[in-house]
Amino acid sequence: MRMRFPYIYQLMLGFLLVILTLMSITSFSIIHFGRNQVINEVEETFLNYASLIEETGFDENQLNSYNQIFGNQGIEYGIFDQEGELEYPQINQDFQSNLSEQDLKTLKAGESLLLRTKPNTLRKNNRDTVSIYVPIFTKDHRYQGFIGLGRPVSYIENNMDELKGNVLKAFLISTIFAVVVSLLLSFYLVYRVNRLSKATQKVATGDYDIYISHSNRDEIDRLSADFNKMIKALKEWRSEVLHLEERRKTFMQDVAHEMRTPLTTINGLLEGLEYNVFDEEQEMRSIKIMRKETTRLIRLVNENLDYENIQSNRIVLNKHHFPLNEAMTEITEQLTPIAIESNNEIVLNEDVKNIMVYADFDRFKQIIVNLIKNSLQFTTNGMITIDAAETKESSHIIISDNGIGMSAEQMENIWDRYYKADSSRKNTKYGESGLGLPIVKQLVELHDGDIDVKSELNKGTTFIIKFPRKKLKKVEE
Ligand SMILES: Nc1ncnc2c1ncn2[C@@H]1O[C@H](COP(=O)(O)OP(=O)(O)O)[C@@H](O)[C@H]1O
Ligand SMILES: [Mg+2]
Numbered sequence: 001m002r003m004r005f006p007y008i009y010q011l012m013l014g015f016l017l018v019i020l021t022l023m024s025i026t027s028f029s030i031i032h033f034g035r036n037q038v039i040n041e042v043e044e045t046f047l048n049y050a051s052l053i054e055e056t057g058f059d060e061n062q063l064n065s066y067n068q069i070f071g072n073q074g075i076e077y078g079i080f081d082q083e084g085e086l087e088y089p090q091i092n093q094d095f096q097s098n099l100s101e102q103d104l105k106t107l108k109a110g111e112s113l114l115l116r117t118k119p120n121t122l123r124k125n126n127r128d129t130v131s132i133y134v135p136i137f138t139k140d141h142r143y144q145g146f147i148g149l150g151r152p153v154s155y156i157e158n159n160m161d162e163l164k165g166n167v168l169k170a171f172l173i174s175t176i177f178a179v180v181v182s183l184l185l186s187f188y189l190v191y192r193v194n195r196l197s198k199a200t201q202k203v204a205t206g207d208y209d210i211y212i213s214h215s216n217r218d219e220i221d222r223l224s225a226d227f228n229k230m231i232k233a234l235k236e237w238r239s240e241v242l243h244l245e246e247r248r249k250t251f252m253q254d255v256a257h258e259m260r261t262p263l264t265t266i267n268g269l270l271e272g273l274e275y276n277v278f279d280e281e282q283e284m285r286s287i288k289i290m291r292k293e294t295t296r297l298i299r300l301v302n303e304n305l306d307y308e309n310i311q312s313n314r315i316v317l318n319k320h321h322f323p324l325n326e327a328m329t330e331i332t333e334q335l336t337p338i339a340i341e342s343n344n345e346i347v348l349n350e351d352v353k354n355i356m357v358y359a360d361f362d363r364f365k366q367i368i369v370n371l372i373k374n375s376l377q378f379t380t381n382g383m384i385t386i387d388a389a390e391t392k393e394s395s396h397i398i399i400s401d402n403g404i405g406m407s408a409e410q411m412e413n414i415w416d417r418y419y420k421a422d423s424s425r426k427n428t429k430y431g432e433s434g435l436g437l438p439i440v441k442q443l444v445e446l447h448d449g450d451i452d453v454k455s456e457l458n459k460g461t462t463f464i465i466k467f468p469r470k471k472l473k474k475v476e477e
Helices: 007-055 060-072 101-108 153-204 219-274 280-311 324-341 350-354 361-377 408-413 436-446
Strands: 076-081 086-088 113-118 129-137 143-152 319-323 345-348 356-360 383-390 394-401 450-456 460-468
Touching: 007 060, 007 076, 007 113, 007 129, 007 143, 007 153, 060 076, 101 113, 101 129, 101 143, 129 153, 143 153, 153 219, 219 280, 280 436, 319 324, 324 345, 324 350, 324 356, 324 361, 324 383, 350 383, 356 361, 356 394, 356 460, 361 383, 361 394, 361 436, 361 460, 408 450, 436 450
Parallel strands: 345 383
Antiparallel strands: 076 086, 076 143, 113 129, 129 143, 319 356, 383 394, 394 460, 450 460
């Protein structure tokens, strides 16, 4: 994109305007001040000379001796009588001072006429002249006339020219210096802005591996810091999106895979029914199998929904304190029929009675039911023991069985979705979606808790769940 008025020109223009304005004001002031200074100086010299002349008592010899000195300095003077007629030096013609009536009156009143410019010298040469006029009085204060002193303007102009030259030089040098400095400063600023702009362009093309180094001096630094923050957020957001997409894909694949088996089974049985290949007993059995498979499909759908809801934080825990005993009694009651079926016994140890748990009651029951159901599933003619303990930080619930147990490799995988140890131990009575433990783990973690498993093949399995106590410091739990 072509820029019509790049930032660097704007900056330069700004700097230049400020510099030129400042320099002009300064130069003008210096020259004005210098001019006043020169005028004051000339005036003072003239006044000094005037009193020097007066001191001679207008003695002609003495006056003549001064002429040389005055002449050297380009000063000419004259002594005039009351009417303004020249008395000294004697010049042949009728010489008049050319002062106005008003001026003559001012002199008579005892006031000097201070520095003024005239287009000619006291001797009527056509040269621009500055001059003053000082009145003369006798000792008894009678007005006698006046002294006029003058000097060509060029003498003053020479001084002024020198001053102007110096000011101009200073003006040029400082302008060049200021321009160089502002140029450097502008380049630096533009460089920094460009760096941000390049980084932005990179991000626009999908490159998020960018960090703009910066200090903490000004707005551009702050912009850089914000830019870095923004990129970090963008990066996280992008990886989250990719992650979600990945999860969605595996989820769809897994669900499809999980549903294929029961659906194929049902389809096969329906085909058999369609062509009447079953006798009455087989027919009954296939209907039972189909019911079992559809139940399994429904559970699969429900558990998937549950899992997704927990995963995406869509469930809200309603946590409060309750006695562990209360929950355990309800659970054992609910599970006793299944225990009897598998010829197992559920034993609550004494400690269960003394412990309080801080959790969502229904979700807590869901966790424990899942674990005990698993134990019942993989144990026959055995015992499921529920134990409890507590520490300062948490309540522990320990569920042990003396069933078939798991190998180390199996233990590693039980938290993965759809994991079922091996088909030989398939027992479709209470589970088989492979989602039970992943859901349990998620629920425990949602409670900021912890779940651990210990197991040995053919000896049994123990699950230990820890629920943290309510943190008093937190305002809301
Ligand atoms: N108490 C246990 N004893 C032995 N194996 C167990 C026990 N609990 C879980 N498992 C193993 O972990 C696997 C996954 O269990 P789970 O996540 O509950 O799946 P499902 O939802 O199919 O019940 C089970 O197939 C089983 O092999
Ligand atoms: Mg299970």
